[in-house]
Amino acid sequence: xxxxKIIAIVGATGAQGGGLVRAILDDRQGPFVARxxxxxxxxxxxxxxxxxxxxxxxxxxDDQASLERxxxxxxGAFCVTAFWEHFSAEREIAQARAMxxxxxxxxxAHVIWSTLEDTRRWVPLDDDRMPTLQGKYKVPHFxxxxxxxxxxxxxxxxxxxxxxxxxxxxxIYFGMGPKPGADGTLEFTLPMGDAKLPGxxxxxxxxxxxxxxxxxxxxxxxxxxxxxxHLSGAEMAAxxxxxxxxxxxxxxxxxxxxxxxxxxxxxxxxNMFQFNRDFSKEFCAARDLNFSRSLNPALQTFAAWLDRNxxxxxLE
Ligand SMILES: NC(=O)c1ccc[n+]([C@@H]2O[C@H](COP(=O)([O-])OP(=O)(O)OC[C@H]3O[C@@H](n4cnc5c(N)ncnc54)[C@H](OP(=O)(O)O)[C@@H]3O)[C@@H](O)[C@H]2O)c1
Numbered sequence: 001x002x003x004x005k006i007i008a009i010v011g012a013t014g015a016q017g018g019g020l021v022r023a024i025l026d027d028r029q030g031p032f033v034a035r036x037x038x039x040x041x042x043x044x045x046x047x048x049x050x051x052x053x054x055x056x057x058x059x060x061x062d063d064q065a066s067l068e069r070x071x072x073x074x075x076g077a078f079c080v081t082a083f084w085e086h087f088s089a090e091r092e093i094a095q096a097r098a099m100x101x102x103x104x105x106x107x108x109a110h111v112i113w114s115t116l117e118d119t120r121r122w123v124p125l126d127d128d129r130m131p132t133l134q135g136k137y138k139v140p141h142f143x144x145x146x147x148x149x150x151x152x153x154x155x156x157x158x159x160x161x162x163x164x165x166x167x168x169x170x171x172i173y174f175g176m177g178p179k180p181g182a183d184g185t186l187e188f189t190l191p192m193g194d195a196k197l198p199g200x201x202x203x204x205x206x207x208x209x210x211x212x213x214x215x216x217x218x219x220x221x222x223x224x225x226x227x228x229x230h231l232s233g234a235e236m237a238a239x240x241x242x243x244x245x246x247x248x249x250x251x252x253x254x255x256x257x258x259x260x261x262x263x264x265x266x267x268x269x270x271n272m273f274q275f276n277r278d279f280s281k282e283f284c285a286a287r288d289l290n291f292s293r294s295l296n297p298a299l300q301t302f303a304a305w306l307d308r309n310x311x312x313x314x315l316e
Contacts, residue, residue, distance in 0.1 A: 004033040004077035007213060008108070010061060010099065012036030012054075013045035013174070014071065015169060016114055019206025021054060032213060037070050052232040061095040076213050077103050087265060089137050089144025096148035100155035102169040110220060111152060112132035112209050117283070118146025119275045129278075130271045139271045149223070151251075160212055163225035165287055166276075166303050167202040175263075177246045177313040178240055186315060187251035188240055190233035191258040191273045195280035198287040199236075201305045204296055211295025212306050219306035229301050234304035236302065243306035 007024060011017030012038070024034040037059040038046045051055045059070035061081065071077050079099040081092040096113070103111045119139045123134050137143040152159040171177040178186035190197065208226045213217055230241070233250040240248040255277070259270030276283055293299045299309075 005031055005077060006035050006055075006073060007032045007076040008037060009078045010037050011057075011078070011080040011082065011275040012049060013038050013043065014080070014082065015167060015202040016164070016205045016209075017078055018078075020048060020078050021206070022203065022210045023207040025052060025054070025212065027168050030210075030214070031147065032076070032210070035064040035070070035074060061098055062091075064098040064102050067098055068105050071102050071106035074106065074108055074111070076088050076110045077106075077108045078114070078209055079103070080111050083141040083144070084162040084265065087268075088132060088139070089140040089147075092141075092144040093148045093151065094153045096145075097155070098291050100152040100154070100157045100159070103152075103157040103159075104155045106261075109158060109213065111157045111211060112212055113149065113152050113159050113160045114164055114205070114209075115145040115223075116142040116148055116163060117275075117286075118143045118149075119271075121146075122279050122282075123275060131259075131267065133267055133271065135146055139275055140268050141265075142272060142275070153221075156221045158217070160219040160221075161223040162205075162212065162302045163223060163229040163286055164205050165198040165200040165225075168199050168228075168302060168309075169202040171313045172309065178237075178244075178315060180316070181249070181251065186240075186244070186246060186248040188233065188237045188248050189251040189253060189258070190236065191253045191254055191255045191270065192233055192277040192280070194232050194234065195277040196230040196232050196235075197210075197273075197276055197280070198225075198284050199302060200226060200228040200232050200292075201300045204228055204292075204299050207296040207298060208292055210298055215295075225287035226292040226295065227284070227289060228292065228299050228305070229289065230284040230287070231302055234285070239302050239306055240310075243303070243310035244313075
């Protein structure tokens, strides 16, 4: 244990960071040990990590000094922001700045920054194909992360920018599973026409991140992307039909209809799906499946993920 290198993990009680903790725990012969960062060391999730022998430390990404303490002595840091807790791209960028500065000051050798594209490189603000949101973003939860890529570079933190993908787990936890349509048949709503969406089991993000840390400095200063499979809405509906044992049809509403659904963040997600649809080839190409599998040989396909999780998808 003493000769293992520490990976300090932001979001260790969440999907991405939690996946990395589990990947490190599963890799008992491996070179790393996990240090879990959380705002609340007394939460049930934090206590569950401690019970598995994981070092759990208090840190808040809004508080750089707490991050410096939590990153001290670590070889690596996994950095992620929780956009859906506050819906603010500005705040994500400030949090990224705090993580980057803390990693630099703590002398962390390798940072992985969980990021997404700044869609304004493809759809500038004056392009009215989709509305501008929060005054200066097209897809706020993408653009803030993409803008923050350079924050890590400017801080001089040795960083790999990791482009993640749509979690299939959204079908369980984010209300995106199939729902009965007017005739009672299950409908899977994905406003992307017949374009393909890169998706991934959230747990596989952590396993891929471990693969990146294991490759040493190979990807420092680079952007890499990961996905488990690239699938159209119709292909996802067909896989759901098979896994659930009842028909699921693809409901390909236009993005403008999705934006009008009215739940918090519907406009951001509608723009995201429109971007994913209109730039699907590039978006998929940035997330090569063979590369992802080379980082994580256990990478799941959608069908494999459904085998394990279909029963957990709420259908009402
Ligand atoms: N859903 C998708 O399909 C998808 C795809 C790609 C990217 N993303 C991005 O993934 C990000 C969320 O990651 P996730 O899904 O892994 O998170 P999650 O499961 O929602 O959990 C949030 C994590 O962030 C931690 N956290 C939140 N605020 C914090 C703060 N101020 N200081 C320290 N830790 C804090 C929480 O830790 P404690 O509560 O223990 O402090 C928790 O571990 C979002 O930014 C989203 O845009 C999502």
